[in-house]
Amino acid sequence: xxxxxxxxFELAQDIKAGHLSSVRVLxxxxxxxxxxxxxxxxxxxxDVERARERAVAADAAxxxxxxxxxxHGVPLTIKDAYCTAGLVTVGGIPDCxxxxxxxxxxxxxxxxxxxxxxxxKTNVPFMSADLQTFNEVYGVTNNPWxxxxxxxxxxxxxxxxxAAGLTPLEVGSDIGGSIRSPSHFNGVFGHKSSFGIIxxxxxxxxxxxVLSQPDLSVVGPLATCVDDLEHALxxxxxxxxxxxxxxxxxxxxxxxxxxxGLRVAVWADDPFCPVDSEVLRCINSVAGTxxxxxxxxxxxxxxxxxxxxxxxxYVQLLTAVxxxxxxxxxxxxxxxxxxxxxxxxxxxxxxxxRGVALSHSxxxxxxxxxxxxxxxxxxxxxxxxxxxxxxxxxPAFPHDHTPDMLQRTLQVKGAxxxxxxxxxxxxxxxxxxxxxxxxxxxxxLDGLPVGVQVVSRYLGDRTTLAxxxxxxxxxxxxxxxxxYAQ
Numbered sequence: 001x002x003x004x005x006x007x008x009f010e011l012a013q014d015i016k017a018g019h020l021s022s023v024r025v026l027x028x029x030x031x032x033x034x035x036x037x038x039x040x041x042x043x044x045x046x047d048v049e050r051a052r053e054r055a056v057a058a059d060a061a062x063x064x065x066x067x068x069x070x071x072h073g074v075p076l077t078i079k080d081a082y083c084t085a086g087l088v089t090v091g092g093i094p095d096c097x098x099x100x101x102x103x104x105x106x107x108x109x110x111x112x113x114x115x116x117x118x119x120x121k122t123n124v125p126f127m128s129a130d131l132q133t134f135n136e137v138y139g140v141t142n143n144p145w146x147x148x149x150x151x152x153x154x155x156x157x158x159x160x161x162x163a164a165g166l167t168p169l170e171v172g173s174d175i176g177g178s179i180r181s182p183s184h185f186n187g188v189f190g191h192k193s194s195f196g197i198i199x200x201x202x203x204x205x206x207x208x209x210v211l212s213q214p215d216l217s218v219v220g221p222l223a224t225c226v227d228d229l230e231h232a233l234x235x236x237x238x239x240x241x242x243x244x245x246x247x248x249x250x251x252x253x254x255x256x257x258x259x260x261g262l263r264v265a266v267w268a269d270d271p272f273c274p275v276d277s278e279v280l281r282c283i284n285s286v287a288g289t290x291x292x293x294x295x296x297x298x299x300x301x302x303x304x305x306x307x308x309x310x311x312x313x314y315v316q317l318l319t320a321v322x323x324x325x326x327x328x329x330x331x332x333x334x335x336x337x338x339x340x341x342x343x344x345x346x347x348x349x350x351x352x353x354r355g356v357a358l359s360h361s362x363x364x365x366x367x368x369x370x371x372x373x374x375x376x377x378x379x380x381x382x383x384x385x386x387x388x389x390x391x392x393x394x395p396a397f398p399h400d401h402t403p404d405m406l407q408r409t410l411q412v413k414g415a416x417x418x419x420x421x422x423x424x425x426x427x428x429x430x431x432x433x434x435x436x437x438x439x440x441x442x443x444x445l446d447g448l449p450v451g452v453q454v455v456s457r458y459l460g461d462r463t464t465l466a467x468x469x470x471x472x473x474x475x476x477x478x479x480x481x482x483x484y485a486q
Contacts, residue, residue: 003028005224005480008074008169009231012115015062015073022058022073026051026119029075032166033120036484039147042160043077043167044123044138047087051075051119058117068115070231077167079158080121081128082108083202087118091204092126092135092154105202107171107219107236114235120167122157127205128173129322131181131392131422133157134401142399143185144481145448149396152182158222159186164484169228171236173203175217176318177392177426180453183222183438184391187449188478189468191220191229194459195433197249199240205325211242214321216430224478226469229437233461251459254466255385262295262467265302265380267389272307273424274412275393282442282450287388289475290467303380305373307428312351313369314427319355320363331356348420349406374432374458381457386467388452390425391438395448429455437464439471440478447482 001020003011014020030048037043058073083089083101090096104112112118123141125133133141133156143151144164151160155172159182162170172179174192183190198219202208221232237249256262268283269275275283291297323331334356341350358366380387394410400419402408408419429436434455441452454471456463472478 004165004485005478006168007225007228008076008223009070009228011168012070012072012074015058016067018062022055022075022117023052025073026055026075026117029119029167032164036164037166039142040144040160040164041139041141042122042151042157042164043120044080044157045088045121047119050086051117054117058115070114070235071111071169072115073117074115074168075117075119076111076169077120077122077158077161078108078118079155079170079172080124081154081173081204082171083204083208084108084118084121087121089121089204090135090137091128092124092137093204094136096204097137101202101208103202103208106199106240108202110235110238111171122161122167122170124155124157125153127325128154128178130154130405131177132399132401140399140401143396144484145187145396149398149448150185152185152396154178155190155222156182159183159188159190162186162188162222162224163481165480168224169232170222171219171232172222173200173217173219174430175214175321176423176430179220179222180391180426180436180438180451181422184451185396185449187440187451187481188222188224189226189229189440189472190222190438191233191461191465192430192436193218193220193233193236194435194461197251197459197461198236199238201240211240214324216318216321226465226472229468230465233465251462254463255456255460256463256466259290259470260294262290262386263384264290264295264297265384265387266297266299267302267387268299270307272311273393273421274417275390276395276412278395278444279390279393279450282444283388283390283452286439286441286452286471286475289471293470293474298384301380301384304376310373310431311424311427312346313366313373314431315348315351315423316355316358316366317363317370317431318423318427319352320358323356323358326356348418370431377432377434378457381460385456385463387455389428389455391451391453392422392425395444395450425453429453433458435459435461435464437468439468440476442476
């Protein structure tokens with residue numbers, strides 16, 4: 001019976017029915033890692049003996065007709081930003097190379113409570129703070145479509161492992177495209193949930209035992225099919241343990257019933273962040289598919305926001321979050337730089353410094369700007385069910401580990417563009433807390449995958465997933481990278 005690239009939830013059904021054994025599935029993925037991970041470095045830590053013990057227990061439970069849940073006996077990996085009890089959690093941070101948490105992150109525990117078996121961890125950049133995946137502890141993770149190119153970040157190891165068939169399901173986090181960009185670069189499905197609907201507890205940073213929910217950052221699944229995204233989202237949904245007695249999440253159904261009633265806006269390119277011609281072609285082909293299916297497609301509609309102003313607002317809010325884990329000396333240095341700078345200087349460096357130095361009162365002013373942006377998006381989604389837009393503006397690019405990100409560049413339409421622009425399309429939607437599902441859109445002429453963000457109103461997660469299902473069925477399903485489909 002097939003295991004490779006099967007739905008994780010279908011695997012669980014077969015394990016519970018006795019058609020597959022959990023032990024066999026685990027050994028299958030361990031063998032895949034032995035064969036393929038050397039070229040990729042996607043899976044960076046294993047917990048083989050405990051996983052084997054739990055797989056044996058899962059099979060014994062199935063033989064007694066005991067049901068552990070919708071992921072009964074399914075082995076899977078976890079992004080190394082999430083704390084895993086008894087299994088090293090580094091988060092790309094050299095000082096944490098020997099960190100073994102006592103408890104699981106909430107998201108990890110929800111997979112385990114559903115019957116999953118965590119057998120390994122997937123690589124991330126330093127502090128999950130880059131859109132490439134490399135760190136001093138575990139090294140560089142490569143893209144299975146072309147190992148000379150990035151797999152993205154920060155959920156880069158997770159997306160590469162899925163694409164290479166090293167794991168059947170993952171969980172990512174996203175504060176600057178960290179689910180969406182790797183999904184796009186590796187040709188897999190990913191879902192960036194609406195802000196606040198999944199507990200962030202146990203994510204590193206900020207780390208085990210921290211109770212606060214960082215602004216902007218969200219949790220969401222990565223998979224090779226939409227079914228798994230939907231089922232995994234249902235498992236992950238819900239508040240932290242401390243909030244659970246008082247509230248629960250009840251997401252509304254999709255905002256359309258039939259494709260003929262689907263209203264689609266397309267924002268495929270913009271001067272605020274020019275898009276590679278191959279990425280643009282693939283996104284337009286997705287719009288064409290939906291139009292062919294009967295959806296109303298509008299290529300000109302835009303929310304009443306200035307994307308450049310939104311980006312400045314987003315960068316300050318983003319770097320304010322990151323400043324929470326920085327030493328006081330860094331924040332003091334940033335404040336000195338800002339005080340000495342020209343107030344009209346809108347360079348990326350100054351925007352970041354302003355965010356690091358942001359006082360609480362200044363943060364409140366930036367948040368008020370963000371709230372007006374959210375209101376504009378709400379008005380926009382009165383007329384549209386979803387927006388299609390790029391995840392990032394380029395396909396997977398060659399590795400570039402220049403220490404100063406502001407010195408890195410990308411080639412876009414024959415011009416050199418700042419590397420930091422990788423945050424622009426991501427920030428367009430995350431700054432307003434919107435949900436986005438990434439769907440494979442096509443391949444570039446040189447064979448690299450392209451994904452598209454399907455975005456909807458806040459808490460419209462089921463709408464983005466419903467459109468993703470349409471596209472999976474009628475446009476493009478997951479396709480394995482060359483050489484990995486056996």
